Amino acid sequence: MGARRVKITFLIHNVYGIGGTIRTTLNLAAALADRHEVTIVSMLRQRARPRFAVDPRVRIVPLVDLREGSADTADPLLGRPAEVFPAAEKRYRQYSRLTDRRAEEYLRACDADVIIGTRPGVNVYLARFGPPGALRIAQEHLTHDTHSRKLLGSLARHYRALDAVVTTTEADAAVYRAKMRLPGVRVLAVPNGVPDPGLPPADLSAKVVAAAGRLVRGKRFDLLIEAFEEVAAKQPDWSLRIYGAGAEKERLQQSIDGRGLAGQVRLMGTRSPIEPEFAQASIVVSASEAESFGMTLVEAMRCGVPVVSTDCPLGPAEIIRHGVDGLLVPVGDREALTAALLELITDEPARRRMGEAARAAARRFDPAPVARSYDDLFAELAGSRRSRAWQRGLGSARGRLGSVRGRLGSVRGRLGRVLRGAGR
Structure with a gap:
């Protein structure tokens, strides 16, 4: 076929x-x-x-x-x-x-x-x-x-x-x-x-960190904002742009304002496609608790941007090679997230090396080989x-047999209780 x-x-x-x-x-x-x-x-x-x-x-x-x-x-x-x-x-x-x-x-x-x-x-x-x-x-x-x-x-x-x-x-x-x-x-x-976004690779000179996704609790943008507070204190000329919409928008904005980060952290709303925005950044970050895949990570890598991500179940570890085309940090670890961002911010040669490796590695996600x-x-x-129909039929028969055995075991148990009661 x-x-x-x-x-x-x-x-x-x-x-x-x-x-x-x-x-x-x-x-x-x-x-x-x-x-x-x-x-x-x-x-x-x-x-x-x-x-x-x-x-x-x-x-x-x-x-x-x-x-x-x-x-x-x-x-x-x-x-x-x-x-x-x-x-x-x-x-x-x-x-x-x-x-x-x-x-x-x-x-x-x-x-x-x-x-x-x-x-x-x-x-x-x-x-x-x-x-x-x-x-x-x-x-x-x-x-x-x-x-x-x-x-x-x-x-x-x-x-x-x-x-x-x-x-x-x-x-x-x-x-x-x-x-x-x-x-x-x-x-x-x-x-x-x-797909290849058809853009030239990011030049990685912009002092911008980007993130994207639904503004919901599981994406942990709250943790990212906390981590970036320390980044901003040490690297005040860097900024964080968060793209997306969702129920957490107001709470996240309150966190930004409460930390005095309004000049350095911005909620940008949704963008489609997102790749032109990633191409204007030098790092893309994800603080998610869980990902089924990690689309934004691949989209960033296709733009030649290194990524920092939590090593959450199940996708990032199958996308990012730690230390080669990005960095993985433990889930929920604000200090590790801060350290990883600062590492790529302060080490420009490593950032450029990982960005080039990311662009090359992301080619394995071309739609043509997936198709x-x-x-x-x-x-x-x-x-x-x-052969699969035979396996299905055999599995169904085993399931019915197991059900019958279960019912027989239940009957035996009841019968045993009755006999024990009659012998008292």
């Missing part, structure tokens, strides 16, 4: 918004469109056009139109809670019986050779309604251990019907293999593709259908 032209459909939450999953899906779709017919199905639509550029060869199909005045907003099913989309999924409140119905109608009639879901709840739609003749692949842009126990129970039941689960890091793939029993389902890691990895996966899955 990988060598011939096929029809590929991506299922995404909302291609009209802003986010890492949207960017990576569009990057991969464009790379696959060199050889295949590609469609992106967006569960929701809230604006006329996507915020990110879409390759003209890629078709966009929205399922539920939430724009004011659309016919869908008057559909009574829109006000009824979803029954198929898992309630434990973080986006559950944005789904409805209308979303359930549209997803089912689309998937049951879909003639794609390959269908790829891009978030847990959407992957459940794929498992429930995807045509059995298509290869059904679940991408995990989050991580196994960030899902609740309830959601993982739902995913374990539904993912068994799929052909593959693809994570963004080897570490997360290993967790899925160890913790989620999926006989006949290929579990593997394929990194996100990040070829998917082509190889399609061919492998198509060729192993029969």
Whole structure:
């Protein structure tokens, strides 16, 4: 299948918004469109056009139109809670019986050779309604251990019907293999593709540190601001620019003002694309508690900018080679974060050396080889259908046998208690 032209459909939450999953899906779709017919199905639509550029060869199909005045907003099913989309999924409140119905109608009639879901709840739609003749692949842009126990129970039941689960890091793939029993389902890691921004490499002379991401607690911009307070005291001509939007904006601004850093730390709002902003910096930093991949790190490296990141689960250690193209520091360690920033600020030759190494290393995330990895996966899955179906059947039989043994053990236990009671 990988060598011939096929029809590929991506299922995404909302291609009209802003986010890492949207960017990576569009990057991969464009790379696959060199050889295949590609469609992106967006569960929701809230604006006329996507915020990110879409390759003209890629078709966009929205399922539920939430724009004011659309016919869908008057559909009574829109006000009824979803029954198929898992309630434990973080986006559950944005789904409805209308979303359930549209997803089912689309998937049951879909003639794609390959269908790829891009978030847990959407992957459940794929498992429930995807045509059995298509290869059904679940991408995990989050991580196994960030899902609740309830959601993982739902995913374990539904993912068994799929052909593959693809994570963004080897570490997360290993967790899925160890913790989620999926006989006949290929579990593997394929990194996100990040295209060359087409910019000259940063000259690394600007006295600017940049960071980007959603302004939420898990990204630990509060810790970054604390760390930069000491940096600013020792290097008053350096500044920190934070790009993004989110619920923590007001609290972060209060921290900046309270520390007297208003002249050196600025909340810049969102920028798309972000690479031109990174190219104007000399260091890019991430203080996150957890990352499923680390898109901003790769985007910075593609601009020839060295990165400082917490060594958080699961992505940064698979992107950054400590001391070669960036620096890794322990999660939550303000002093280590401060020291790493000061190291790159004060050692210009090291900064330039790491920036050059970062630009070279980031080429491994080109969308073209990532797309070829998917082509190889399609061919492998198509060729192993029969053997994987046998593995799935064997696994199901073992599961039923284990269930029977469990019930027998329960009966024996009750019978033993009855006999012991009768002998008293």
